[in-house]
Amino acid sequence: MQIPNVGFSYESTEQAEFEIIDMAKIYRSKGYDHDPAAPHRVSFFMMIFIEEGEGVHMVDFKEYPFKPGTMLFVQRDQVHAFDDTSQPKGKILIFTQAFLDNLHTNMRLPNYTPTHLNRQHSPFLQLEGESRERTHNLILQITQELDLNDRDPLIVMYLFSALALILKRQQPDEHCESLSQSQSATFSRFFTLLQSNFQRVRDANWYASQIGTTYKTLNQVCKLAAGLTAKQVIDNFTILEIKRRLVVSNITSQQIAFDFGFEDASNFVKYFKKETQLTPSQFQKLYVTPAL
Secondary structure (H helix, E strand, O other): OOOOEEOOOOOOOOOOOEEEEEHHHHHHOOOOOOOOOOOEEEOOEEEEEEEEOOEEEEEOOEEEEEOOOEEEEEOOOOEEEOOOOOOOEEEEEEEOHHHHHHHHHHOOOOOOOOHHHOOOOOOEEEOOHHHHHHHHHHHHHHHHHHOOOOOOHHHHHHHHHHHHHHHHHHOOOOOOOOOOHHHHHHHHHHHHHHHHHOOOOOOHHHHHHHOOOOHHHHHHHHHHHHOOOHHHHHHHHHHHHHHHHHHHOOOOHHHHHHHOOOOOHHHHHHHHHHHHOOOHHHHHHHHOOOOO
């Protein structure tokens, strides 16, 4: 088994970079080139709002129980899988980085930093009472605007911004303060560089020098953005990518050790087990189905 990569459907949204899907469509549609209930990796952001039903949703190899009122957040490049045993009812909000960039240009919005790299972070948020009702109503209003022939993208942005701010208020405070515009730009440069170089460089000082800042400043920005030091961001991102590669490619430890610059396979296994409490082969067996 290999985990498919799922991209954003620009044709169905007429280049709008934003879409709301009824969860019932996920279970009844035969038009997908992948099984939504099997692990798959997305190239966009998702917010999954559960209206009816209970079950579990897998995000990056962890299962999160849900019930009515649950909001689940899936970030770009994460691996997840729907629960088709209980087939819950709800709405899926799908949007791209371009949509977020446009939002940040036009209005106030919480930063979508990769907090999922912090192992204390949870994509799970349980809404009750007024917050649950307001979330439901805002999603309904966004859906109604999207269904209009003369829909206004700015109205969609304002409604989504209101939803994001309401949800942010319900989440535990993960950071002591928000990123400033310059700090956000610094973190964005660092994370973009990390995504291109994580296989060959795991030295925080190197990344700081490459983006024209100091190790101390980079550390401060990372703590605000993800609640982690720069080195922890690097290591956690590396481990997550190794996990994905173990499952996506069904690759051997020896090959990963070579790809990621470890001296030998035994050093790689020690590194992986220290971070995950599992050997690579043990982790692989949890998600890879042997070919028949």
